[in-house]
Amino acid sequence: MIEIDGVTHRFGDRVVLREVTVTLPERRIGVVGANGSGKSTFARLLNGLVRPSAGRVRVDGLDTRRDGAAVRRRVGFMFTDPDNQIVMPTVAEDVAFSLRRLPRADAAARVTSLLTRFGLDGHADHPAHLLSGGQKQLLALASVLALDPDTIVCDEPTTLLDLRNARLVGRLLHDLPQRIVLVTHGLDLLDGYDRVLVFDGGRLVCDDDPAAAVAFYRRLME
Numbered sequence: 001m002i003e004i005d006g007v008t009h010r011f012g013d014r015v016v017l018r019e020v021t022v023t024l025p026e027r028r029i030g031v032v033g034a035n036g037s038g039k040s041t042f043a044r045l046l047n048g049l050v051r052p053s054a055g056r057v058r059v060d061g062l063d064t065r066r067d068g069a070a071v072r073r074r075v076g077f078m079f080t081d082p083d084n085q086i087v088m089p090t091v092a093e094d095v096a097f098s099l100r101r102l103p104r105a106d107a108a109a110r111v112t113s114l115l116t117r118f119g120l121d122g123h124a125d126h127p128a129h130l131l132s133g134g135q136k137q138l139l140a141l142a143s144v145l146a147l148d149p150d151t152i153v154c155d156e157p158t159t160l161l162d163l164r165n166a167r168l169v170g171r172l173l174h175d176l177p178q179r180i181v182l183v184t185h186g187l188d189l190l191d192g193y194d195r196v197l198v199f200d201g202g203r204l205v206c207d208d209d210p211a212a213a214v215a216f217y218r219r220l221m222e
């Protein structure tokens with residue numbers, strides 16, 4: 001369960017989220033809104049990357065302010081640009097980096113299994129920065145999953161991908177057992193989601209099923 005209670009967030013003098021209160025027990029949550037409406041800030045609140053200026057954020061009872069390290073272990077984060085989260089020279093090393101606290105043999109087996117699952121096993125020793133954009137995003141997802149999070153927050157993970165890779169990443173996310181919070185401009189990715197939040201000017205202006213929320217968002221953008 002994600003609980004956002006009376007959250008306002010400011011960057012300097014600028015208020016980017018205003019009095020957001022919402023409780024999200026569902027497993028598939030979409031977040032949409034215009035550029036600059038506060039979606040990324042909202043997403044970053046959920047794993048403690050951003051701490052609210054006022055109010056409280058809890059994930060499965062853990063307070064992002066008080067229990068930051070525990071929240072980050074349970075809530076993985078996928079960025080728009082995978083280059084922001086690829087930290088090691090080769091594909092296998094990047095996934096292994098997430099597993100550095102595991103015994104070496106266990107980590108190696110888990111790396112192999114994750115790379116196979118994402119079709120990257122043939123690229124294990126390749127330089128990560130030479131992968132295609134889609135492959136990099138799959139690597140980023142594999143590295144996030146290596147930590148076995150309960151929740152994955154994805155901030156526009158398909159924005160830089162071509163249609164085929166966007167659909168592939170969307171399908172992979174759709175099939176994961178984890179709770180997913182997906183910030184996206186790709187409205188078709190939200191089919192089958194339990195609930196969609198619409199932000200406008202830092203306010204949560206609609207909270208509904210995907211069809212109703214997307215219709216609301218389309219009207220808002222007219």
Ligand SMILES: Nc1ncnc2c1ncn2[C@@H]1O[C@H](COP(=O)(O)OP(=O)(O)OP(=O)(O)O)[C@@H](O)[C@H]1O
Pocket residue numbers: 011016033034035036037038039040041042
């Ligand atoms: N670190 C920061 N410092 C100062 N201002 C910031 C910072 N991060 C975001 N902002 C501002 O906060 C506002 C909301 O930004 P945010 O990235 O949350 O919006 P968004 O809805 O995700 O937009 P987009 O769809 O363009 O990614 C914007 O006006 C942005 O310029």
